[in-house]
Amino acid sequence: MKLALIQQKSSKDVTVNINKGVKSVREAAQNGANVICFAELAFTPFYPQKPAAENKNELAETIPGPTTEKFTRLAKELGVVIILNLYEREGDNTYDSSPVIDSDGKILGVTRMIHITDYACFHEKGYYTPGNTGAPVYDTKFGKIGVAICYDRHYPEYMRALALNGAEVVFIPQAGAVGEWPEGLYEAELRVASFQNGYFTALCNRVGDEECLTFAGESFVCDPGGYVIVRAGEGTEEILYCDVDLEKVKSSHARKLFLRDRRPELYSGWLNK
Numbered sequence: 001m002k003l004a005l006i007q008q009k010s011s012k013d014v015t016v017n018i019n020k021g022v023k024s025v026r027e028a029a030q031n032g033a034n035v036i037c038f039a040e041l042a043f044t045p046f047y048p049q050k051p052a053a054e055n056k057n058e059l060a061e062t063i064p065g066p067t068t069e070k071f072t073r074l075a076k077e078l079g080v081v082i083i084l085n086l087y088e089r090e091g092d093n094t095y096d097s098s099p100v101i102d103s104d105g106k107i108l109g110v111t112r113m114i115h116i117t118d119y120a121c122f123h124e125k126g127y128y129t130p131g132n133t134g135a136p137v138y139d140t141k142f143g144k145i146g147v148a149i150c151y152d153r154h155y156p157e158y159m160r161a162l163a164l165n166g167a168e169v170v171f172i173p174q175a176g177a178v179g180e181w182p183e184g185l186y187e188a189e190l191r192v193a194s195f196q197n198g199y200f201t202a203l204c205n206r207v208g209d210e211e212c213l214t215f216a217g218e219s220f221v222c223d224p225g226g227y228v229i230v231r232a233g234e235g236t237e238e239i240l241y242c243d244v245d246l247e248k249v250k251s252s253h254a255r256k257l258f259l260r261d262r263r264p265e266l267y268s269g270w271l272n273k
Contacts, residue, residue, distance in 0.1 A: 001142045001169065004033035005219045005240040007232050009208035010042060017043040018067060022074060028239050029078040034103070034142050037083040039206040039219075040096070040150050040175040043067065044087060049212040052126030060089035063099050063110055076105030081140045083147060085173035088112070093129040096149055098173055103141040111136055113149035114158065121177070121212040124151070135161035143246050146170045146199075153189065153203075156196075157271065163197035163259065168249045172203040177213040178234075187220060187228055195226030198254025200244050207235060224252035 006024045010017050021043060028036050041047065047059060061067060067086055075082045081103055088097035088110070096113035112131030116124050135158055137146045146167035152158050153172050162170050170193075176186060190201040200223055207217035219232040221242040232240040249255060 001035055001244050001246060002033045003169070003202055003221065003240075003242045003244060004028035004031070004036045005202060005204040005221070005232065005242075006036065006038050006042070007205065007207050007217050007219045007240060008039075008042065008237050010045060010206070010210070012045055014044055018070065022070065024239055025071070025074055025078065025080070025082065028241075029080050031239075031241065033080065033239075033241060035081040035083070035140070035145065035169070037171045037202060037204045038085055038173060039204045040085045040173040041087060042085060042173075042206070046175050046206065046210055046213065046215070047087065048124045048127050049121050049210060051123045056127055057089055057092070057094055060087045060094045062090065063088050063097060064107060068099050068101070068107060072101050072105040072107065075101045075103060079103045079141075081142060081145070083145070083171050083173070085149065087127070094127060095131055096124070096128045097131075098147045098149055098171075100138045100140070100145065100147065102138075108138040108140065109133070109136050111147040111149065113152055115151050115155055117151050135165055137162060137165040137167045144168045148172050150174045150176075153193070156193070159193045159197055163199060163254065167197075167199050168246050169200040169202060169244060170197075172201060174203055175206040175213075176216050176218075178216045180216075186218075187222070190220075191222050191226040191228065194222040194224055195252075196254055196258060198224045198252035198259065199249055200224060202242070204240075205232075207237060224248050224254065 146162035
């Protein structure tokens with residue numbers, strides 16, 4: 001599997017952003033990538049910077065919808081897997097959602113962010129309904145992939161569920177700002193998740209100056225041994241490529257030892273509090 005994490009700036013013009021994304025997918029495919037991921041809300045402003053207004057549902061779109069239709073055609077044309085992240089509307093509910101498109105252009109499913117936060121410049125509770133899709137893993141042409149959208153990566157229960165469901169690579173569409181957390185914590189957190197669960201993690205971060213925040217970029221990939229193997233620059237628009245050997249998942253400590261020696265009969269009593 002060859003990954004491409006598209007780290008691109010987002011303007012207020014959604015059409016311009018989508019066209020830029022299409023161009024980046026074509027470039028990534030031309031350079032040999034077969035699984036391509038975008039950052040959180042890659043084609044729109046990061047709406048939760050400001051508290052939600054009454055028209056918040058008007059900003060969202062359906063899945064399937066106009067954006068997914070464009071990228072499903074592109075995935076089929078190029079024979080690649082594409083992971084998007086969109087502000088989704090379903091009925092009266094709105095979600096932070098990642099549709100996963102297989103190389104034949106079919107939407108395999110939609111992962112919705114489960115854990116919703118709220119603090120300065122991240123007023124997400126006003127926008128997002130808590131996700132109801134669980135922790136799905138998608139059996140794509142190139143491997144088994146899971147998605148942990150931004151805030152969900154902080155929950156070991158969710159990251160472990162993806163391992164138990166068979167994920168070989170977990171993609172993290174993120175909107176992480178400069179100075180939001182202590183330096184190096186994003187990487188440390190996902191290095192541990194990769195090591196404990198025996199999969200690759202691929203964080204694709206938003207980048208650029210916006211209304212209230214400066215998004216950091218610095219997308220990266222960790223291997224199942226817990227090592228960062230590639231890293232993008234801070235504040236730069238770029239496509240980060242990474243070749244991953246899925247045999248390393250099978251030989252990881254987690255798959256040989258940690259998952260084997262679990263005691264799930266004990267955990268419900270500890271965690272249901």
